[in-house]
Amino acid sequence: MDPSAAKHRELGLTDEEYGLIVDGLGKEPNDVELAMFSLLWSEHCAYKHSKKLLRRLPTEGPRVVMGPGENAGAVDVGGGWSVAFKVESHNHPSAVEPFQGAATGVGGIMRDIFALGARPIAVLDSLRFGELDSPRSRYLFDHVVAGIGHYGNSIGVPTVGGEVHFEAPYEQNCLVNAMCVGLARTDEMVRAAAAGVGNVIVLMGATTGRDGIGGASVLASAELEEADDKRPTVQIGDPFEEKKVMECCLELLASDLLVSLQDLGAAGLTSSACEMASAGGVGIDIDVARVPLRNPDLEPFEVMVSESQERMLAVVEPGKVDDVLAICRKWETGGTAIGAVTEGDRIRIFDGDEVVGDMPVTLLVDDCPLYDLEPGEPEAWIYGNGEPRLRDSDPSDTLLALLATPTIASKRWAFEQYDSIVQSRTVRRPEQADAAVLQIPDASTAIAVSIDGSGRRVGCDPYAGTIEAVLECAANLACVGAEPLGLTNCLNFGNPEKPAVAWQLDRSTQGLADACEELGVPVVGGNVSLYNETDRGPIYPTPVVGMVGELPSTEGLPTAALRAGDAIAFAGTFNPSLAGSQLAKLRGELDHGLGDFQVGVVKAAIAEVRDAVRAGSLRAVHDVSDGGLACALAECAIDGGTGLQVDIGKLIGAGDDAEAWLFGEGPGGFVVAGEPTAIEGLIAAGTATLIGVASGETIEIAAGPLAVSVPVADAAAAWRSLGELMEATPA
16 A cells, blocks of 8 residues: 555544555546545444344334435425424543534534424433542533533423433543434425435525534544544534524425435535435536635635534526525525536536536435445443442432432523424423423424433443333323324444444343334434443443323323322332333442343233323323332422322232342333322223322331331432532533
């Protein structure tokens, strides 16, 4: 290999990949061509180590309007309306610069939604940090939350839900996954494929600068190292500019002025133009000299790979260009014609009259080599557990310790920084119920949305843990009476070139496919984020699942709050196990394995609870999740400000572990409550088992030989301790 070609290694290309590029071009690539190949052939853009696995996922369903391959997926909600949704990661940028990394992650996922012609109506986020006794983790948590709130609040899109987990493997490599949901007229939605030889390429939005050059596409394609010199690669967001761009694009689409539309995210103009050309089977010419610049001395390759935010690329018929540019002027989005759709299969980059890049579209987009994983199941637990934080203790003390665990504790400190009710669609917002609920009066319906995942449990069993994540999302929807319509996912893993991580990714992807097949839920889109590790090791394998469901009415929806006098019952199916649980984590006992469950049985239990909620007779519904049944009961009591007296002894079978029934975890269990007559009906139907009543000021749970007795005030103080920690300790 010519030593002069070593530049490709600095850009993340292997010698073999560089050889394929040279063979495909018939020459050595110049700087523009090499930069474009390095980004489009990066892991972040090409999914080199995951694309083959993603083919396992079911993607078709009767309500699917748009599936994988588009900017976002979309499902039909009736009345001529569709809901679009997608989740994406901004992990490495957020670890380098948490405020801007998180903010631009929100901005990027919103652009994916309105690129379809859908107005963003909700944001959810799934976050992972190290333990909060670490100053670094507190700093990242504080600034990521601030970045999410800044962008979403400024642009006027509510943040309606999410989750936050704190685990040691995320200490150096936090995860920031953002999900956006949008609403569109089905017949007005647009695809990203370029079409029509002679049509004009129009760039609109912010000017192009050096911010973000080599940003998400490079940062997300290599292991993260602590280095201040990576800070300039993080994009800078401007939500007010994005608001203008969004309104401009939606008006252009409603006016039938665009052939297609694509956002500029990772890899900037390179990715958007090449993907549009590939999807349409056409060529594209771009003149970088026409691109409005923030930094006037940008080189052509910098213009093509800049990841400056708040930019969109559109294909416009020549006769409509003046109308398009007039609307761009109205919204002050700086629309500029920078190129044209051409016949054939070439991406040509001009700098005025000079051709500075000329490449086949298929070579850039379709011919990137895909790699087979070489999985190897690790023989031992590969994550350190640290010192035990909880020794054998009285069940009452155990409950308080679990409620104070940051992963279980109330995230109100974060949610209160987000506007969750702007746009006036929100019926159930964070911590009111297990899923957010939004009114869609346009379609005379309502939707519920949830986002879930547990890297700790997937780490214990990648296959079963991923199935649990899908079931948890479906269970959350059931708690508000919603039936799943579609699923999006973000697969966050370490270095796939290492056997243990390859095994996790392989098993997790299969679990996702099998769970979706069993539930009949299509995967309409998603994202893969690999190389989430440092020299200290990989993150937990963290598949994050976002789900959208439909419910017939928002009247009489339950919350998670008990009321004094409510009868309390246990519904569903449950085989609790301490394996992989929060209690096992506190005791330093994490290892391979989770409890057993049957997907079909859990699916049936979820359906029964969904039907009971839709019947309108339940006042409180809450699924059993982190911390087990005792924590679920305590959360219902805290939320309602009332005590409870519960005996779960009748649920505990011969030979069962009473402690596991209190604090063990697994899918399929629900706490339901309401008027005694309503609960009697569920009991008579075989849907639930009466276990107690809500009253008094103490949480009292009998579990065979064990008992919990904790004042509600003490439980509430423990559960709300996260906010006190963040307010008391400088982040």
